[in-house]
Amino acid sequence: MGSAPRIAIDAMGGDIGPAVMIAGAAEAYQRRSDLHFILFGDEERIRSEHAKYPQLASACDIVHCPDVITAEDRPSQAIRRAKTTSMGNAIAAVKAGEADAAVSGGNTGALMAMAKLSLRTMPGIDRPALAALLPTLGQNDLVMLDLGANTESDARNLVQFAVMGAAYSRVVLDIDKPRVKLLNIGTEELKGTDELKAAAAVLREAEYLVMRFDGFVEGDKLSHGDVDVVVTDGFSGNIALKTIEGTARFVTDLLRRAFTSSVRSKIGFLISRPATELLRHHLDPNNHNGAVFLGLNGLVVKSHGSANDKGVANAIRVAARMVREDLTRKIIEDLDNIAAHRAQAAAK
């Protein structure tokens, strides 16, 4: 790898479709012109959007797909229509080696099901996981996984999530040895489920992994900036992620109500606008857009359905970064390391 990343884009996915997906591609290309795109979807609609960005002319191939996966499609229905849809063809391009990564803003469940079925799970990984970046008060974002690819996870899954999350944070956050914690309802060793305790016991011993395992973290400490990777089962992870989104919106809604509650507060708001814009920027989900399916034989990035140009550009940049840094190889190396140490320990 190391060459120009070729990104397969499901141009039809998301709330807006081609307009925002192609605008996002143009924005990402403006920053790094070594990108190449393959745009999947309705050719006519794609061409009319594509024509707006002359700079993209030579950077794109267009592949017509007659069908689209909707938000209402069940994963099982989506799978049956993989061959005719923009989403299915974007994933198939990764599988065929024609693209290095796929980006879609479409139905998450369908994307996950299609990606799993087509790309298959990496050797050494039992279940793929969904990972995303969350803002913190510290210098770096944090990586959290699993965010809902699995409803239940055992200790073995959690250890694999830790390995994949650590590799991912090394790539996207540029951290040599990420600090990894397990999400739990207390920090004492006795707290939590048997799965968590067993996973912690394995990670505590595994000094040969490229991470620093730091024990447990509670839900109220996620944003403190003292952890780089938070590992959790998919159920709790999804609850935590959505609760973060909901609470951030709740507080900013209250703030908006407060600032519009009187003429005086409106004036104060206008004066301090640059400050609140900063806050808005920090909390804007577009700046953290791009959730990643880890553990498959191929890279797939889920862009938020409501992401704007900037958000899509971010998701594309995440995909390109994983390609350039060869994330898949890094995960395989770590898994080989675990296997080698297990074999060594067994031989003793």
Place this chain on the structure above:
Amino acid sequence: MGSAPRIAIDAMGGDIGPAVMIAGAAEAYQRRSDLHFILFGDEERIRSEHAKYPQLASACDIVHCPDVITAEDRPSQAIRRAKTTSMGNAIAAVKAGEADAAVSGGNTGALMAMAKLSLRTMPGIDRPALAALLPTLGQNDLVMLDLGANTESDARNLVQFAVMGAAYSRVVLDIDKPRVKLLNIGTEELKGTDELKAAAAVLREAEYLVMRFDGFVEGDKLSHGDVDVVVTDGFSGNIALKTIEGTARFVTDLLRRAFTSSVRSKIGFLISRPATELLRHHLDPNNHNGAVFLGLNGLVVKSHGSANDKGVANAIRVAARMVREDLTRKIIEDLDNIAAHRAQAAAK
């Protein structure tokens, strides 16, 4: 019941101890002077605080206890020292019928373990749950449970939590027929764990319960104000609760940073201060203080360790309200209803 609530107060619990617990009692008493308090703890320290509130003179009994449960005590250690500690004696007063409810700001795990061992679980309830109120954008707060009394919960537990939470919301929020939802990672019937699906199936059928069961709710919709009771297993509930606390603090920290980042923004902040004070008031955990152990043969309220006078007064008011409205009887009636309908169904 209906008579003057007698509240047993662990005067030593919490970060501050007698000063804040007794100030909180005085504040609660100012609003409703039919309260009677039994203050447990170091007699000398209690007397010196108690002397500051002449209005409390005839409203309190003081019971000296030589020992205190600390934040570091394990539940097992705490149980062994129940008889000499302020926390243990406050619970014992409820058991003996000398008090109608106990309030403590001490070690949650110890309080739960002691309360369970001393008061025992109600007939018809397999496991007690911890419930609290959360702010919403709607007119009412919502009740969420379990928040960590149990690490794992099966379908039967979840149904019992729903019954207890609905009864509690009728009492504290004054709602005739609360809207109840199960916390899940999606709203479709197929989503989530087997336990959740089984609990939903039971609740959907149980029209004889005093609640409207509305299916599933996701973590990002908790504050929308369209649900009164959110039921969850103790692990996810604790994660969600702490994530809400942490995210609210994260956003307000960002806001503080933004407002102090320049002279201009500081001026804007000062002008709009009444508005941000409103926000602060809405998010102040003291306004929602008082988590309740439901499902025991006796009422126990956990006040937050860092609660101020107002917070403690709130916890006491929650306790007094449960006594006046006879929460325990309401839960028993609902459980009897379930049992009767099951017997009827079985006889058919």
